[in-house]
Amino acid sequence: MAQFASLTLQQTDAARPIIEAIIADNPGVRVLNMPGAVKLDCDGKLTVNRASVEQRIGRTWDPQEIHLVLISMAGNLDEDDDHFTIAWRH
Amino acid sequence: MSARKLGLKQRYALMTRGLDWETTYQPMEEVYPYDRFEGIKIRDWSEWEDPFRLTMDSYWKFQAEKERKLYAVLDSFAQSNGQTGISDPRYINAIKLFITGVSPLEYQAHRGFAFTGRHLRGVGPRVAAQMQSLDELRHAQTQIHTISHYNKFFNGMAEWPHMHDRVWYLSVPKSFFDDARTAGPFEFMIAIGFAFEYVLTNLLFVPFMSGAAYNGDLATVTFGFSAQSDESRHMTLGIEVIKFLLEQHPDNLPIVQKWVDKWFWRGHRVLGLVAMMMDYMLPKKVMSWKEAWEIYFTEAGGALFQDLARYGLRPPKYADVATAEAEHISHQNWCTFYQYTHAAAFHTWLPTAQEMDWLSEKYPNTFDKYYRPRYEMWAQMEKDGHRFYNMALPQLCTTCQIPMVYTEPGDPTTIAFRQSMYKNERYHFCSDGCKDIFDAEPEKFAQSWLPVHQIFQGNCGGATVPDVLDWYKLKVGEDNLDFGQSPDRKTWDEWQASKSRLAG
Ligand SMILES: [Fe+2]
Ligand SMILES: [Fe+2]
Ligand SMILES: [Zn+2]
Numbered sequence: 001m002a003q004f005a006s007l008t009l010q011q012t013d014a015a016r017p018i019i020e021a022i023i024a025d026n027p028g029v030r031v032l033n034m035p036g037a038v039k040l041d042c043d044g045k046l047t048v049n050r051a052s053v054e055q056r057i058g059r060t061w062d063p064q065e066i067h068l069v070l071i072s073m074a075g076n077l078d079e080d081d082d083h084f085t086i087a088w089r090h
Numbered sequence: 091m092s093a094r095k096l097g098l099k100q101r102y103a104l105m106t107r108g109l110d111w112e113t114t115y116q117p118m119e120e121v122y123p124y125d126r127f128e129g130i131k132i133r134d135w136s137e138w139e140d141p142f143r144l145t146m147d148s149y150w151k152f153q154a155e156k157e158r159k160l161y162a163v164l165d166s167f168a169q170s171n172g173q174t175g176i177s178d179p180r181y182i183n184a185i186k187l188f189i190t191g192v193s194p195l196e197y198q199a200h201r202g203f204a205f206t207g208r209h210l211r212g213v214g215p216r217v218a219a220q221m222q223s224l225d226e227l228r229h230a231q232t233q234i235h236t237i238s239h240y241n242k243f244f245n246g247m248a249e250w251p252h253m254h255d256r257v258w259y260l261s262v263p264k265s266f267f268d269d270a271r272t273a274g275p276f277e278f279m280i281a282i283g284f285a286f287e288y289v290l291t292n293l294l295f296v297p298f299m300s301g302a303a304y305n306g307d308l309a310t311v312t313f314g315f316s317a318q319s320d321e322s323r324h325m326t327l328g329i330e331v332i333k334f335l336l337e338q339h340p341d342n343l344p345i346v347q348k349w350v351d352k353w354f355w356r357g358h359r360v361l362g363l364v365a366m367m368m369d370y371m372l373p374k375k376v377m378s379w380k381e382a383w384e385i386y387f388t389e390a391g392g393a394l395f396q397d398l399a400r401y402g403l404r405p406p407k408y409a410d411v412a413t414a415e416a417e418h419i420s421h422q423n424w425c426t427f428y429q430y431t432h433a434a435a436f437h438t439w440l441p442t443a444q445e446m447d448w449l450s451e452k453y454p455n456t457f458d459k460y461y462r463p464r465y466e467m468w469a470q471m472e473k474d475g476h477r478f479y480n481m482a483l484p485q486l487c488t489t490c491q492i493p494m495v496y497t498e499p500g501d502p503t504t505i506a507f508r509q510s511m512y513k514n515e516r517y518h519f520c521s522d523g524c525k526d527i528f529d530a531e532p533e534k535f536a537q538s539w540l541p542v543h544q545i546f547q548g549n550c551g552g553a554t555v556p557d558v559l560d561w562y563k564l565k566v567g568e569d570n571l572d573f574g575q576s577p578d579r580k581t582w583d584e585w586q587a588s589k590s591r592l593a594g
Contacts, residue, residue, distance in 0.1 A: 003393035008296060010315050034376055036303030036311050037296065039385075064144065067152045068159075071318045072296050074390040076397070077141040077326055081098045088397055 003088040004030075005046040005075035008039045015069035021052035037071055045087040046075065102143035107136075110213045124209045128274040131339035135212030138334055141326045149221055153228065156316050160232060163312040168239050174589075177305040178373035179244075179582035180573050183436040184298075185237060185310060186246040187367060190435060191263045192294070193233040194254040196317075198267040199282055200226035206275040215279075215334075218327050222283075225320040229313075236313045244578050246435045249563040253435055256550070257562050258541035259363075259427075261491045265538065266360050270353075272534070276335065277349050283328030285353030289391060291321045294364050297382040301372040329394065336401035343402050348530065354406030355523035358415075359490035365420035366427070369449065370441065378452035383416040408523045411499050417453060418502055421461040426495050428468065429480035433555065435564050437573035440469050460502050477572070481555070483542045488517040488535055489524035496520045512536055 009015040032039040063084040075086030207219035241247040270281035299314030365379040395405040431438040449457045484493035508519040512532040519525040551561025
């Protein structure tokens with residue numbers, strides 16, 4: 001069975017640029033829209049890049065700010081200054 | 091030129107490690123008295139890796155921001171009388187079940203993580219458990235604050251802590267947490283950190299809260315997603331504990347497997363209440379329980395257990411039975427509450443024709459065959475003036491404490507009964523899963539506070555149904571019975587009438 005790395009974020013103004021950055025940077029990502037929330041699934045690995053989000057919001061962005069809009073996730077987490085990545089394979 | 095800023099990983103290591111010491115006035119064994127009796131072997135606590143590198147200063151900063159946002163929404167919801175804008179007043183009954191059945195668990199989680207945050211020897215998991223303890227207290231508080239607004243207008247919520255400790259169906263979630271909190275710290279971490287957070291809260295807080303959004307409940311969706319943003323950390327901690335224990339010593343595997351099996355099944359039984367909330371109590375539907383189970387257990391749980399297979403851990407025992415039950419459990423639970431509506435602190439109703447069509451579409455294998463005919467018969471009985479009430483006190487499963495209403499795997503018209511003898515007493519169970527759990531710890535479960543037994547023993551206010559309801563502080567004619575005749579319905583109809591007068 002496929003192992004999807006997955007992030008669920010709120011459908012809010014603060015989350016929208018993050019969602020856009022994920023869709024742009026993770027080819028093949030699947031998007032499930034629910035009222036109030038959006039679930040993003042990708043085979044094996046899913047990354048949120050700091051630079052991509054910053055480009056969209058026009059200010060500096062700390063990947064830990066994702067805590068403010070994060071609803072759920074599946075996969076092992078690697079958190080650093082430049083990215084927030086979840087993956088099943090090591 | 092200023093000094094180069096440290097990277098997150100370095101910063102995190104400096105802020106969280108090497109702050110501990112070996113005690114000298116007292117032996118470490120006395121300082122940490124609970125981390126050995128369960129048989130778990132830890133070779134080196136320093137091998138613990140935190141997946142989220144959240145230091146205390148960032149933690150306070152983010153949590154404060156979440157609280158500010160949440161309370162701004164709650165305030166404007168109250169100010170603009172948001173309660174009048176929900177999709178359908180029946181929806182409020184899901185909120186009643188939430189405050190009486192779920193919010194007290196948040197408080198139990200707070201207490202439980204405060205305990206493990208004191209009693210685990212490793213500094214990494216101890217800090218994570220302490221943060222989680224604070225999160226869970228926040229969840230209890232924000233839920234109480236949010237729902238207190240609805241309590242001003244609707245019945246069934248005012249006595250939630252009193253009810254949680256007494257009412258028959260609330261003993262199901264209560265006993266789940268009582269069981270976890272009376273276990274050792276490692277079992278607690280698997281029970282709550284893993285089974286509850288990873289398997290259960292996703293199903294409760296993601297599709298159900300999305301349903302709250304869809305039904306116009308801005309207040310609940312906001313506390314729900316605010317809480318769930320902490321749950322990502324919680325479920326990650328739960329998985330990290332499993333991985334850590336399995337990496338530390340091969341002898342830990344059978345113990346961990348036993349806990350995974352036990353708590354998966356216990357969680358599955360508690361989830362039956364959420365299944366019913368999703369399929370029956372959300373007037374506007376987001377997805378069926380079965381669909382949610384596929385996404386959050388079959389898919390997300392499947393990926394996880396594939397990952398954990400390298401440690402020798404297999405998926406929980408009876409996962410296949412639970413998946414098959416996803417076709418039935420919401421229907422069997424709602425049918426039970428319909429029959430016992432006089433003893434419930436929320437209102438019940440028969441699904442409308444459109445709702446039944448939705449259920450047929452979502453449950454093509456089961457709904458029309460087993461459940462629609464039952465609802466149609468009850469609708470006919472209501473029409474004839476003989477609304478069906480089940481006045482018999484049901485036999486309860488000793489483990490999950492749910493009335494014995496579930497059916498045999500593969501045979502949905504036969505009730506499942508299992509039993510075990512222990513010290514010359516016979517104990518009854520709803521399933522093989524619940525029987526196995528009892529058989530592994532009969533000395534613990536023989537002490538269960540079973541609501542029906544307690545009524546028969548004279549410990550619940552008296553021998554008649556009104557005596558017991560009085561003892562529950564359940565107001566007959568206000569909190570219980572069908573929605574159609576309820577004072578809640580009357581309140582709602584008055585709001586609608588005044589709206590249409592204004593629209594004129
Ligand atoms: Fe919580
Ligand atoms: Fe939690
Ligand atoms: Zn049971």
